[in-house]
Amino acid sequence: MSSIRFRYLLLGGLLTAIPLVGAAAQADEPRARLDVQAEAQLEVVPDRATLNARLWERTPAVARHDDDTDADALRQARDRLEERATALIRALEEAGVERDDISAGSLSVQPEYVPAPRRSDNDHDMLMRTRLDRPFQVRVDDLERLPRLLDALTAAGVNAMDGISYDLADRDAATDEALVKALEKARHKAELIARTMGVSLGAVANISETRSPIYAPRMMAMSADARESATQAEYRPGTIVIEAGVSVSWEIEN
Template sequence: MTPLRSARQLLGGLLIATPLLAAPALAAGEPQRHLHVQAEATLSVAPDRATLSARLWERTPSIRREEEHTGDPDALREARERLERRAAELIDTLENAGFERDAISAGSLAVQPEHLAGSRREDGERETLVRTRLERPFRILIDDLERLPVLLDALTEAGVNALDGVSYDLTDRDAATDEALVKALEKARHKAGLMADTLGITLGPVASVSETRAPIFQPRMMTMAADARESAAQAEYRPGTLEIEAGVSVSWEIE
């Protein structure tokens, strides 16, 4: 056999084999068909705990602004002593009402000047008065929402200057956010099944899944009257529900 004939036979064999090799490659290169679904779900849950915020404050006597730099240190000390005495009485009142000391959080002392309009001078202008305000915030955690009115009564009895509101919360946040995510996934599966039945297609395994909205939990704040004595008659305790939203994107292969 001549070399030229041998080369032609080899080339012919390669040409015959090429379609056989290309067929699987083309099949493997075919784009896979997928069904993409996005779903969002909202979970409503009843809160089972709350935190009430309150404040105590004391003030020094007012003086003219021109005398501010020579302020009375005794007045400041006396105001602080009054505030600390009231803070101790507040904690005692709460403990006597059945609230644990660990549930009571006392914030740091805040000191700030306050400017007031004084009497008119001979030139018709009002003089400016200055006083110092010393304040301490308190936060009380309640694990039994039925005791919220009892807490308000105790705070009123202790003579707090302000109630800043109630923040409703959940003891187990993780369980609630997990439930919201599961609810979103179940909704995505339901939508995919409904679409597949309507279109007459068969779903294969899940190809991909991702979150489009991570479950976020935020405590809900209920404002209250600024004056504790007024709020005792005006406040209503309706915690309602907390809402947690979750979103997912899921893809199924189409068989």
């Protein structure tokens, strides 16, 4: 008799547990989600620029089979280059550029080969000379001063104007703004979809970047006309586009 009663108690316990297991299984079921991807573009106007220029000097050309380097000619070329570099820096300072905004690059030395004057139809000798090159960069925080500074570089006799690189004083603020625009666009899309489909958005389940916002300085090459007549040229920085992308998931509440 006691054995039969025990079986009934055990069966009743199992029947009671079944609804609890079913409720737990329902709680573990993944909730419906709404996944949205969005991209945004931010156009920014640069507020800083860097002028790139170079000075160089050359030694006299000599026969390339001559292994002896003319140390005196090399020293004279270097002295001329350093004298011109000093004059260039002084001219920029007189134009209002702070010394910390002028960057003088390292001296580079490289051989150059030029054809020798022809002495006969079969004469193809080459001459060799040495070129000493020094780059300069000038940071400009006021873009309205660009024409004046270009005049100063031209007057100082730079050998090459390698262009203008436009930049932002605060890059992080621009990239942050692009990311915020992408997130706002994702929320707008999610709310539009939810409203149209007659559902409500719940908590945010997941957020990830699909495109990290990157700011790249914009380089503007200088034309021959601009190099020869800096006073008459116009330098418009234009705009730089920063792109950002995100993927956001919301839980759906019915």
